[in-house]
Amino acid sequence: MENKIVYLNGDYLPLAEAKVSVLDRGFLFGDGVYEVIPSYHGHLFHLQAHLERLENSLAGIRLANPHSREQWEAIFAPLLDSKLNQYIYLQVTRGVASKRDHGFPENIPATVFVMCSEIVPFAGLNDGVKAISMDDTRWQFCNVKAITLLGNILHRQAAIDHGCAEALLVKDGNVVEGAASNVFAVIDGVLCTPPKSNAILPGITRDVILELAISNNIACSEADIPFAALQTASEIWVCSSTREIIPIVELDAKPVANGKPGPVWHSMNQIFQAYKQSLL
């Protein structure tokens, strides 16, 4: 096991020494939330937006935020390396109760775990990747970044089993997001993404793409995308903090348009990379 330094409940220690009780509610119930925050050469990308989403996720599961924004930033700092592109993974669970019981325990501290890993550039970035579509089998609070990820995991593994990089999830006839990504499609020349609701995670990369589209005069819209419209899209992308903006060139074994990353993706990827550089 890689023996990097991680943060657990107030201490920095080697990963192999970071231990949590088997009575932790994260372990027993998946009772917790998490965040993934990219850091480019030591600069945390859209940190305030990530911390705001963390606050919303914690409120969504009725768990008090154990730290102020300043304290979170101070916890992350020693884990970052200004020479690397990395991502912070942080997890807060409802802590270690004295016995297994579904109801919330009283007066126990949350478990706080933070680790930092290197961002490995995603292999499919330039050539695009394949995706499958699936009925969304997840729960009704997808806006909460819960550690309880079985639904997402089973969707992603089904994609992998089909030789694909992502599963696009369809709910009530509309594509909502990927198993671990938000989705964009270019339909009739307009860059579309589903609106925020409890059916999707409000992705930070998604927000940045929309802001960059508006400031660069790329026609865009937040609107439901019927699955039938997705099938006629000239471009489909998925996006996330760790993979950035990935073109989907094949959906359900059929090419998307000519089966190559499209011109809007090329522009947006350049704009996005330049924007990242501008923040350093």
Ligand code: PDD
């Ligand atoms: N996941 N939707 C889902 C279900 C996700 O899991 C993610 C990211 C996103 C994109 O959000 P953002 O742009 O803020 O990363 C959308 C992270 C990377 C993960 O679980 O590892």
